[in-house]
Amino acid sequence: MTGGSRQASAPKDKQFDTVADVADALIAAETINVVTHIRPDADAIGSACGLALGLRSRGKTVNVFIGQSSEPADNLRSIPGIEEITFTDVLPADGLIVTCDCASVDRTGRFAEAIAHQRDRVVVIDHHASNTGFGAVNLIEPVESTTVLIRDLLEHMGIALTEDIAYCLYAGLVTDTGSFRWGTPRMHTLAAELMTYGVNTRQAALDLMDEISAQDLKMMGSVMANMKTFTAGDYEVSVLVIDDERLKSMNQTAVEMIIQYARAIEGSDIGVVFKEIHPAYWSVSLRSSLVDVSVLAEAHGGGGHVPAAGYSVGGDVDDAIAALAATIAGGEPRQP
Numbered sequence: 001m002t003g004g005s006r007q008a009s010a011p012k013d014k015q016f017d018t019v020a021d022v023a024d025a026l027i028a029a030e031t032i033n034v035v036t037h038i039r040p041d042a043d044a045i046g047s048a049c050g051l052a053l054g055l056r057s058r059g060k061t062v063n064v065f066i067g068q069s070s071e072p073a074d075n076l077r078s079i080p081g082i083e084e085i086t087f088t089d090v091l092p093a094d095g096l097i098v099t100c101d102c103a104s105v106d107r108t109g110r111f112a113e114a115i116a117h118q119r120d121r122v123v124v125i126d127h128h129a130s131n132t133g134f135g136a137v138n139l140i141e142p143v144e145s146t147t148v149l150i151r152d153l154l155e156h157m158g159i160a161l162t163e164d165i166a167y168c169l170y171a172g173l174v175t176d177t178g179s180f181r182w183g184t185p186r187m188h189t190l191a192a193e194l195m196t197y198g199v200n201t202r203q204a205a206l207d208l209m210d211e212i213s214a215q216d217l218k219m220m221g222s223v224m225a226n227m228k229t230f231t232a233g234d235y236e237v238s239v240l241v242i243d244d245e246r247l248k249s250m251n252q253t254a255v256e257m258i259i260q261y262a263r264a265i266e267g268s269d270i271g272v273v274f275k276e277i278h279p280a281y282w283s284v285s286l287r288s289s290l291v292d293v294s295v296l297a298e299a300h301g302g303g304g305h306v307p308a309a310g311y312s313v314g315g316d317v318d319d320a321i322a323a324l325a326a327t328i329a330g331g332e333p334r335q336p
Contacts, residue, residue: 016140019156025137031095034064037102038109043172047100047146049081050168054159067109073252078207079171080164101146103128130303144183147172166197216254232328238268244276263287285310299327
């Protein structure tokens, strides 16, 4: 999920675990089942595969799972290890479960119920500040990407990076920072380190973000031609809607571009994209450089970061837009 350097703060009374705690759990486990979120992005795939590659180099039995039947977007196929991910409804009965980049248990898709009922064998690794911790061990830090936490973990465990692991980590970092548009100085330091392992950053940008088909470009045009704008309270809001037929036909790169365009529209304080994942069921992406959109997402059962957040909602899209407008108008999203 795309993020920024200044995320909403975790609950004051919540005490999360450390890299050392996660390392202890991994060292003790014989079999490790790594899970990342449904409709995965580069940080999801990069963190899961980077962790799996690192642990396998230490002789661990590691498998990666996603709780959906559909394959990931084509633009993610350059990430090493993606070809070994299992897309399924059921997790193995044994082994430690490690979730990567899952802001809530619901993000694990078809595994959600099983994971919720097996908390004692779950480790959570995530960078979303809205994550309250649904595992026995919870490493949750509001850094630029979950791959940043994986780098810290591998370093703590004394696991050397390879070019493949470095590419995995870079994929999550470059995409979740919007090509380094937001973040702390550390993101540049880490990117420089990963480049020393042979990561071709130019090719990574082409593979992950820059290439788009003529068909996708036409689809993007049709979506943006129907942009809606309105005023809610003191804020100008731009809304783009991608129905299920268009969404099925679009590459994930094109979808992410549309989300960024929503944020960048001149005069708009908040950019919103409604994506129809299933008929009458919407994944909502919120973007802003002015207000804390994580507050808006949390009001609708979601979460995320200050500049980038999201939630899901069912029903008529016009009703969903009206509900969001009421939330924006009725409160004051705090400024970052």
